[in-house]
Amino acid sequence: MLGRGGVSDGYEVGSKRQRMMESNPYFAVSSGGIGFQPYGYGGVFQPPPFPVVRLRGLPFNCTDIDIFKFFAGLDIVDVLLVNKNGRFSGEAFVVFAGAVQVNFALRRDRQNMGRRYVEVFRCKRQDYYNAIAAEINYEGIYDNDYHGSPPPSRPKRFIDKDQMEYTEILKMRGLPFSASKSDIADFFAEFKVVENQIHIACRPDGKATGEAYVEFVSVEEAKRAMGKDKMTIGSRYVELFPSTPDEARRAESRSRQ
Numbered sequence: 001m002l003g004r005g006g007v008s009d010g011y012e013v014g015s016k017r018q019r020m021m022e023s024n025p026y027f028a029v030s031s032g033g034i035g036f037q038p039y040g041y042g043g044v045f046q047p048p049p050f051p052v053v054r055l056r057g058l059p060f061n062c063t064d065i066d067i068f069k070f071f072a073g074l075d076i077v078d079v080l081l082v083n084k085n086g087r088f089s090g091e092a093f094v095v096f097a098g099a100v101q102v103n104f105a106l107r108r109d110r111q112n113m114g115r116r117y118v119e120v121f122r123c124k125r126q127d128y129y130n131a132i133a134a135e136i137n138y139e140g141i142y143d144n145d146y147h148g149s150p151p152p153s154r155p156k157r158f159i160d161k162d163q164m165e166y167t168e169i170l171k172m173r174g175l176p177f178s179a180s181k182s183d184i185a186d187f188f189a190e191f192k193v194v195e196n197q198i199h200i201a202c203r204p205d206g207k208a209t210g211e212a213y214v215e216f217v218s219v220e221e222a223k224r225a226m227g228k229d230k231m232t233i234g235s236r237y238v239e240l241f242p243s244t245p246d247e248a249r250r251a252e253s254r255s256r257q
Contacts, residue, residue, distance in 0.1 A: 050125035051096040053105050058090045059114045065254060067094060069204050070113055074101050082131055093128045166219050170226065171243035172212040175200075176234045184212055187233055191216060191225050201251045213248035 055067070064079045075097035082091040096102055102122070109120040172184070181195040197215040202208055216222040222242070229240040 049099045049102075050128070051099050051102045052123055052125060052128045053094050053096075053102055053120050054123040054127065055092045055094065056090065056119040056121075057116055058088075058092060058118055059116050060088055060090060062088070062090075062092070062113065065203060065209075066113060067092060070108060070111070070118065071105055072204060074104055080128065080131055080135075083135070093123070093131055095128065166223055166242045167244050168216045168219050168222050169243040169245055169248050170214050170216070170222050171241045171247070172214065173210065173239045173241065174236055175208070175210045175212055175238055176236050177208045177210060179208070179212070179233055183233055184214060187228065187231070187238070188214065188225055191221055199248060199252045201254075211251070213243055213251055215245075215248070 059066075062081070064081065067079050068076060071094065076094060077097055078093075078095040080093040080095075082089045082093070094105065096105060106120055106122070108118070110117050112118070175184075179200070181198045181200065184198050184200075185193050185195055193214055193216065199213045200208055201211040201213070214225075216225060226240050226242075228238075230237050232238065
């Protein structure tokens with residue numbers, strides 16, 4: 001247990017977007033080789049319907065995990081929370097594993113998330129691409145004539161970590177899903193972190209999100225531990241961010257739900 005700390009801001013799906021686009025036939029990516037070729041009658045190319053919905057009316061404290069819970073039982077491959085002027089707009093795009101999943105998702109229209117009812121409606125692949133483009137300041141690059149390639153994966157937002165306020169809690173992101181508390185304690189071995197100071201964030205289905213919260217003995221130790229930012233656990237490099245006991249506490253309580 002974290003002494004004062006552990007909730008995930010959301011299931012880390014943005015970093016997996018590029019791999020998902022390369023492997024999912026719904027993105028119809030052409031790489032110059034033999035790929036997914038959905039042809040209809042007479043050999044006419046018929047791209048499959050893109051399995052995305054748009055949500056509107058979400059609570060402003062909504063996270064990716066809230067959306068996973070809202071669509072419990074469905075196979076989500078990406079969630080994009082839409083921000084405007086740096087603030088969450090109450091809208092999101094959700095990409096599913098297939099068109100059948102979309103039909104089930106639409107049945108959740110007007111159901112509640114907290115005290116707010118959420119609208120769920122169909123949208124186009126281009127709407128989703130444009131939302132990603134807007135997030136990475138490429139407005140207009142994916143116009144209606146743009147076909148054949150997915151948008152780039154979302155880069156991490158630039159964060160000046162030196163300017164952030166520190167507490168004794170650090171957040172880890174990009175962990176292998178198989179990472180254990182012992183692995184994390186070994187990663188921070190020189191800081192003498194013990195396992196009951198570590199919380200690994202999980203999705204509602206119990207699977208790890210790739211995030212964790214670690215409590216150090218002091219703010220100064222947490223700052224020193226930031227020197228391990230972008231070092232690796234296994235084959236994955238791990239990002240470190242200043243966090244707070246409150247954020248960590250919320251993560252821990254959600255993982256129990």
